[in-house]
Amino acid sequence: MTDRLDITILGSGTSTGIPVIGCNCPVCRSTDPRNRRTRCSALLQHGTHNILIDTSPDLRLQALRENIRHVDAVLYTHSHADHMHGIDDLRSFSLHSGKPIPVYGSTRTLKRVRENFSYIFDDLDQPGYIPKLNLYPVEIPFELFGLLIIPIPLVHGRLPIFGYRCGPIAYLTDCSAIPESSLEQLKDLELLVLDGLRFKPHNTHFNIDQAIQVAQTIGARQTWLTHLSHDVDHPCHGPQLPEGIHLAYDGQSLSLPAHGASPPVKS
Ligand SMILES: [Zn+2]
Ligand SMILES: [Zn+2]
Ligand SMILES: [Zn+2]
Numbered sequence: 001m002t003d004r005l006d007i008t009i010l011g012s013g014t015s016t017g018i019p020v021i022g023c024n025c026p027v028c029r030s031t032d033p034r035n036r037r038t039r040c041s042a043l044l045q046h047g048t049h050n051i052l053i054d055t056s057p058d059l060r061l062q063a064l065r066e067n068i069r070h071v072d073a074v075l076y077t078h079s080h081a082d083h084m085h086g087i088d089d090l091r092s093f094s095l096h097s098g099k100p101i102p103v104y105g106s107t108r109t110l111k112r113v114r115e116n117f118s119y120i121f122d123d124l125d126q127p128g129y130i131p132k133l134n135l136y137p138v139e140i141p142f143e144l145f146g147l148l149i150i151p152i153p154l155v156h157g158r159l160p161i162f163g164y165r166c167g168p169i170a171y172l173t174d175c176s177a178i179p180e181s182s183l184e185q186l187k188d189l190e191l192l193v194l195d196g197l198r199f200k201p202h203n204t205h206f207n208i209d210q211a212i213q214v215a216q217t218i219g220a221r222q223t224w225l226t227h228l229s230h231d232v233d234h235p236c237h238g239p240q241l242p243e244g245i246h247l248a249y250d251g252q253s254l255s256l257p258a259h260g261a262s263p264p265v266k267s
Contacts, residue, residue: 005147005258006045007169007191010052010062012248013037014197014229015082017058027230034234034249038062039082040173040227042193044166046258049145051075053164053171059086065251070097073144074133076105077173078161079112087117090131100132104144106151106162107137141263148263152182157204167261169193170220173227176204178214189220190256193248196225198232208232208241215245224248 011017018037019028027035039056049072056062071093077083094101103113113135114121120130141150152163154175163172163182168190172178175195178186186192196211205227206214215223225241226248238247 003258003261004046004255005167005169005261006253006255007171007193008043008045008066008253009193009224009226009248009250010041010043010066011038011056011058012226012228012250012252013039014227015039015080016230018228018230020230023230025230027233030233032235034238034247036250037228038250039086041083041086042171043068044169046145046147046261049073051144051147051149053077054083054173055086055090056082057085059089060092062250063089063092071101074101074103075149075162075164076103076109076113077163077171078105078156078159079109079116080174083174084113084116087113087120087133088131090133091129094132100134102136102144103133104136104138104142104149106139106160108160109162110135110137143263146263147258147261150185152178152185154178154182159204165189167258168256170218174205176202176206183218186218186220188260189218190222191254192218192220192223193226194218194223195227196232196247197227198229200231208237212242212245216242220244222246224252 038058041056042053044051052071052074150165154161154163155177156174171193173195195206196208197205223245
């Protein structure tokens with residue numbers, strides 16, 4: 001059996017989702033399915049293991065759409081609502097498996113999980129109706145189901161957050177700068193998923209021009225821009241991007257050899 005690592009874009013949209021409630025712009029009215037964007041999230045699959053990156057408010061719809069029947073771990077990038085507020089939908093998975101789901105993220109992010117969703121950890125009156133989660137703060141590379149997961153420090157406005165690298169794939173959403181030390185950890189990528197919010201500059205996200213520059217610096221074989229706003233029209237703007245750089249869309253997936261995804265053998 002070949003060792004593969006699969007990634008699926010569960011959501012390619014910015015925090016509002018696209019269409020935006022109440023908006024009549026051409027992208028929000030578009031019939032191109034690639035212009036319909038749920039909130040930002042991705043799924044990594046290795047063997048029988050499903051690793052979810054973030055729990056968007058659209059997690060339930062994403063899980064039904066992609067037929068995700070189990071979640072074996074969650075990696076959180078940061079605690080903003082568009083990346084976390086689907087956390088309650090994890091209960092379907094933990095109830096089904098009968099096991100707690102391991103959840104990884106920075107100390108700061110997991111502190112916010114505990115504070116913002118205290119009912120999950122403190123409300124023992126209805127234990128059957130809450131997700132069962134075990135929180136594991138991480139700062140350095142760690143092993144998960146035989147994969148080496150590398151947290152990649154990013155700057156999101158003034159907030160330090162994590163992207164994640166696993167073997168040939170890096171997922172870097174919500175960033176306005178990438179520290180030099182993080183760039184060092186992003187060499188030899190097959191696939192880079194990168195924040196590219198819109199065309200106008202933004203305080204806390206790369207715009208498309210910045211994302212193109214960063215993508216070319218990192219030099220992955222292909223780059224998918226995600227966290228897209230309704231300024232970005234897939235059929236119109238996608239073909240204008242430089243070679244190897246594409247607009248992500250919901251449901252997009254790629255299977256790669258899991259080359260370099262295994263932890264170094266301990267001696
Ligand atoms: Zn719109
Ligand atoms: Zn954010
Ligand atoms: Zn976001």
